[in-house]
Amino acid sequence: MPRGLFITLEGLDGSGKTTQIKRLAGWMEKRHLKTAVTRQPGGTATGDRIRELLLDSRSAALAPMAEMALMFADRAQAVAEVIEPALAAGTTVLCDRFTDSTEAYQGGGRELGSAIVLEMHRLVVGDLQPDLTLLLLPSLEVSLSRARRRNDRQTAQTGKDEGRFEQEQDAFYRRVWEKYREIAAREPERVVLIEGNLGIDEVQEQIVEAVAERLVVGGKTL
Ligand code: TYD
Numbered sequence: 001m002p003r004g005l006f007i008t009l010e011g012l013d014g015s016g017k018t019t020q021i022k023r024l025a026g027w028m029e030k031r032h033l034k035t036a037v038t039r040q041p042g043g044t045a046t047g048d049r050i051r052e053l054l055l056d057s058r059s060a061a062l063a064p065m066a067e068m069a070l071m072f073a074d075r076a077q078a079v080a081e082v083i084e085p086a087l088a089a090g091t092t093v094l095c096d097r098f099t100d101s102t103e104a105y106q107g108g109g110r111e112l113g114s115a116i117v118l119e120m121h122r123l124v125v126g127d128l129q130p131d132l133t134l135l136l137l138p139s140l141e142v143s144l145s146r147a148r149r150r151n152d153r154q155t156a157q158t159g160k161d162e163g164r165f166e167q168e169q170d171a172f173y174r175r176v177w178e179k180y181r182e183i184a185a186r187e188p189e190r191v192v193l194i195e196g197n198l199g200i201d202e203v204q205e206q207i208v209e210a211v212a213e214r215l216v217v218g219g220k221t222l
Helices: 017-030 045-055 064-088 099-109 114-124 140-158 170-186 200-214
Strands: 006-011 035-039 092-096 132-137 191-195
Touching: 006 017, 006 099, 017 035, 017 092, 017 132, 017 200, 035 064, 045 064, 064 092, 064 099, 064 114, 099 114, 099 170, 132 170, 132 200, 140 170, 170 191, 191 200
Parallel strands: 006 092, 006 132, 035 092, 132 191
Antiparallel strands: none
16 A cells, blocks of 8 residues: 655744645545644644643743653654554645754754754654645744734633743744745755745645645546
8 A cells, every 4th residue: 555645734833834734634535535634742642741741831941952852752652653654554644743843943943953853853753754844934024923913812712821932032933934944945845835925725725736746646646
């Protein structure tokens, strides 16, 4: 059985990834393509607990190295429990964030650098890389204001505090944004960069085009 396609979505907080992943999953379902949707951190029972620890504002004193190691602990669990079995069964996996997030946020944002993140990926995750990464990168200004508005709303509605990253300063997000651009320039084959302040439908069109190009069903490209 051919392996499933491993597709990741990346971008800053507030880039609209979550909306797009839902739409893409709907598009895949309509075509009767076996699809699994997951996210990082989280996506497994253990991962959800790691996620809570990572995103809660009370974890404020978390050392950057500890933060990175927890991201990879979460990832190792997700790969073993969800991603690898799905791919092996021929299912396409749509994953909201993967190692590019660690490179952008811990490598760039926290200034640990790319090398250590890539080395950790090799040790923990091995050869597994996304076949396609959709990087949503509206302007930094737009991303920042969306993330802050969303965080305020979420905390008011659910009482759940997942705001540790959203409380970071603009300089942190600038470094994340720049690292994402660096990754896209380094790996243009894998990473499809969707830039600009586009509407939801326009972004979806670009996503579907990139995915369809890589999906081959019964020997035919969709
Ligand atoms: P999430 O709610 O998934 O963010 P969004 O919906 O904006 O994608 O929260 C995940 C947060 O964790 C986000 O701020 C980015 C951060 N993160 C890292 O710093 N490193 C990582 O490796 C991953 C996977 C996420």
